[in-house]
Amino acid sequence: xxxRTVIPFGPHHPVLPEPVHLDLVLEDETVVxxxxxxxFIHRGLEMLCKKKPFQDIVLVAERxxxxxxxxxxxxxxxxxxxxxxxxxxxxxxxxxxFWGELSRVHSHILWLGLAADAIGFESLFMHSWRVREMxxxxxxxxxxxxxxxxxxxxxGVRKDxxxxxxxxxxxxxxxxxxxxxSKLAKVFTEDYxxxxxWSNVGVLTKEDAHKLGAVGxxxxxxxxxxxxxxxxxxxxxxxxFEPVVENSCDCYARTVVRVKExxxxxxxxxxxxxxxxxxxxxxxxxxxxxxxxxxxxxxxxGEVVYYVKGDGTKNLDRFRVRTPTFxxxxxxxxxxxGCDLADVPAIVISIDPxxxxxxx
Amino acid sequence: xxxxxxxxxxxxxxxxSEVQTVIDDDYRLVQMCATKTDKGLDVDYTFDKEYKFxxxxxxxxxxxxxxxxxSGISFPAFLYENELHDLFGIKISGIAIDFAGKFYxxxxxxxxNNNTEIQEK
Numbered sequence: 386x387x388x389r390t391v392i393p394f395g396p397h398h399p400v401l402p403e404p405v406h407l408d409l410v411l412e413d414e415t416v417v418x419x420x421x422x423x424x425f426i427h428r429g430l431e432m433l434c435k436k437k438p439f440q441d442i443v444l445v446a447e448r449x450x451x452x453x454x455x456x457x458x459x460x461x462x463x464x465x466x467x468x469x470x471x472x473x474x475x476x477x478x479x480x481x482x483f484w485g486e487l488s489r490v491h492s493h494i495l496w497l498g499l500a501a502d503a504i505g506f507e508s509l510f511m512h513s514w515r516v517r518e519m520x521x522x523x524x525x526x527x528x529x530x531x532x533x534x535x536x537x538x539x540x541g542v543r544k545d546x547x548x549x550x551x552x553x554x555x556x557x558x559x560x561x562x563x564x565x566x567s568k569l570a571k572v573f574t575e576d577y578x579x580x581x582x583w584s585n586v587g588v589l590t591k592e593d594a595h596k597l598g599a600v601g602x603x604x605x606x607x608x609x610x611x612x613x614x615x616x617x618x619x620x621x622x623x624x625x626f627e628p629v630v631e632n633s634c635d636c637y638a639r640t641v642v643r644v645k646e647x648x649x650x651x652x653x654x655x656x657x658x659x660x661x662x663x664x665x666x667x668x669x670x671x672x673x674x675x676x677x678x679x680x681x682x683x684x685x686x687g688e689v690v691y692y693v694k695g696d697g698t699k700n701l702d703r704f705r706v707r708t709p710t711f712x713x714x715x716x717x718x719x720x721x722x723g724c725d726l727a728d729v730p731a732i733v734i735s736i737d738p739x740x741x742x743x744x745x
Numbered sequence: 746x747x748x749x750x751x752x753x754x755x756x757x758x759x760x761x762s763e764v765q766t767v768i769d770d771d772y773r774l775v776q777m778c779a780t781k782t783d784k785g786l787d788v789d790y791t792f793d794k795e796y797k798f799x800x801x802x803x804x805x806x807x808x809x810x811x812x813x814x815x816s817g818i819s820f821p822a823f824l825y826e827n828e829l830h831d832l833f834g835i836k837i838s839g840i841a842i843d844f845a846g847k848f849y850x851x852x853x854x855x856x857x858n859n860n861t862e863i864q865e866k
Contacts, residue, residue: 420842424849432856467747598773598821616796617746679750679791679798681775690776690791707776715821 387412392726396425400503400730403740407733411726419721421714423743430745434704439465439674439695440539442704446691449706450742451532452495453684455481455488458537461704463618464680464693465539471668475620477541479661482620483551484528484536486650486657491520492685493643493650494566496737497573500640503734504582509572516565523558541667551658559658563651570644583637587720587732590634599716600709601687602646603736606639608632613683624656636735643737646685673699684709686737708742752789752800757812760790763801764815767792772799777825779833781858786810786833810834810858816841833858 390411396404406422430449434442446461447454459481466473498513521531527546528534536543546555573579589599594607604611605628612628614621629645631638674695681690687709694703713736720732755763768774772792780787785807792799803812814837816823823841827848830837834855853859 422844424847427849427851429851429856463747595771595773596820598775598819616748618748622746678747679800681748681798688775692776692778692780692789694780703778703780705778705780707778711824712776712821714824 389417394729394733396422398730400499400734401738401740402499403738403744405738405740405743407721407729409721409726409729414726416721416724416726416729419718421718423714423740426740426744428744431704431706434701436700438699439693439701440670442701443538444535446706447533447535447537449708449745450684450739452492452739453488453686453742454533455484455537456682456684457689457706458534459485459619460680460682460684460689460691461693461706462537462539463682464678464691465674465695467678467680468674468676468693468695469539469670469672471540471670473541473619474665474668475662476545476664477666478620479657480542480544480546480666481537482624483546483654483657483661484524484534486653487520487523489650489685490562490647490654491517491524492737493647494520494569496643496685496734497569497640500731500734501573501579503730504579506579509569509579512569516562516569519558519562519565523555538667540670541665543667545666548661548663551661556655556658559651559654563648566647566651570647573644574641579640580637583635583640583731583735584633585635586728587636587639587724587735588634589716589720593719594634594716597715597719598712599687600712601684601737602639602642603687603713603716605629606631606642607634611688613681613688616681618682620657623660624653626653636731639735673697674701677703686710686739686742687712689742706745708739708745710736710739710743713738714743748796748798750798750800752802754802754804757803757805760801760803760815761813761818764790764818767799767801768818770794774819774821777822777829779829779835779857781833786835786858788812788829788835790815805835811836811838813837814839814841832856 392409394407396406404425408420410418447458494517498510501509591608675697677694690707692705772794775791786805788803790801826837
């Protein structure tokens with residue numbers, strides 16, 4: 386048996402925008418075991434919410450993550466709306482879906498840029514983020530924020546978008562984003578260097594992905610059709626949608642899933658624009674929550690679970706979040722076993738780790 | 746549209762057999778969490794099989810916050826079990842990777858179970 390060496394990976398590393406640590410046990414250049422270490426910046430947001438009125442927790446939920454904040458707000462609001470039996474106006478549901486899919490486009494393009502950077506493809510990184518700016522412009526114009534939006538509230542949304550602007554100007558902007566993104570997508574899926582770097586690296590079999598509880602593009606890249614939007618929550622009840630699935634189970638498959646999901650989100654936004662009904666965007670909320678519900682929605686990184694339990698007072702008994710990256714840590718450990726040390730950064734980034742979410 | 750959710754209350758003694766049955770039936774572990782109650786803690790083990798939601802709930806009395814680990818049956822449980830230990834003070838025996846109270850870097854012991862006051866700046 387070769388001599389074993391333990392290499393610390395992180396908490397600060399060029400491919401990691403946030404701190405997470407892995408102890409990599411190596412035999413020569415091969416990783417035989419990886420032990421995770423999180424909790425460097427645990428924020429205690431679940432604890433913070435014990436003393437917040439339930440309506441204010443939406444604002445905290447949106448701040449769990451700076452990339453997919455909209456869908457965090459929707460996940461929490463949906464849980465409370467179920468407990469309180471609130472009917473959200475259809476227009477608000479469509480607007481939530483619009484901003485949610487826009488968040489997915491933003492998140493995936495941001496990730497594609499980071500992934501390109503991780504394999505040394507700097508120009509691809511810069512072009513990806515150039516396209517991302519076009520997405521952020523729509524956010525800024527419709528919500529006033531580029532990263533944190535604060536438009537979601539219990540019972541609906543805080544802002545409306547005029548039909549005229551949605552159907553004309555934003556339709557054109559989405560066409561422009563798609564046109565620009567198509568050029569990038571071709572590089573991510575066909576360029577020899579990119580394909581070669583990610584193919585057969587970080588393999589997670591279909592069986593392991595299920596057994597280890599993988600979620601999001603990580604599980605769909607392993608051939609499992611699992612996407613919480615299939616639950617038909619909110620406006621997804623009225624939108625045509627099939628999960629994107631790839632079968633090669635490696636980093637390349639996870640990349641292709643995200644590349645295709647951007648086109649899918651653009652299609653969903655077009656469906657929203659064509660089907661959005663007129664009407665109110667919020668329902669007046671009366672009373673306080675009493676009961677419990679596990680609200681599940683699909684983030685760009687996968688399934689997020691919000692557990693809300695109320696006892697009839699303005700403060701919740703329990704506000705709990707299980708984020709997608711937390712669920713993807715055990716699958717990551719499986720992918721790292723047996724890989725080359727040089728492949729570790731590419732594999733770690735392939736699950737799109739969000740430590741901000743994990744350290745909620 | 747909201748999904749149907751089944752919450753099944755089980756005894757601590759039956760935890761291993763119940764979880765084993767669910768895992769053998771091809772469910773995946775979605776999450777684990779605890780909630781403080783008047784009598785102690787409710788610990789939830791949430792599973793999913795092709796969008797079918799199942800929650801197993803164990804009610805722990807306040808004077809005996811102890812559980813056996815299920816990480817031998819479902820490996821991902823080790824993360825949640827370390828979290829339950831650090832935030833709620835539940836003693837969990839046999840965790841696959843046990844961080845021995847160092848999973849989260851925090852000032853308070855079991856803040857969710859010790860009436861820790863929130864300091865807002």
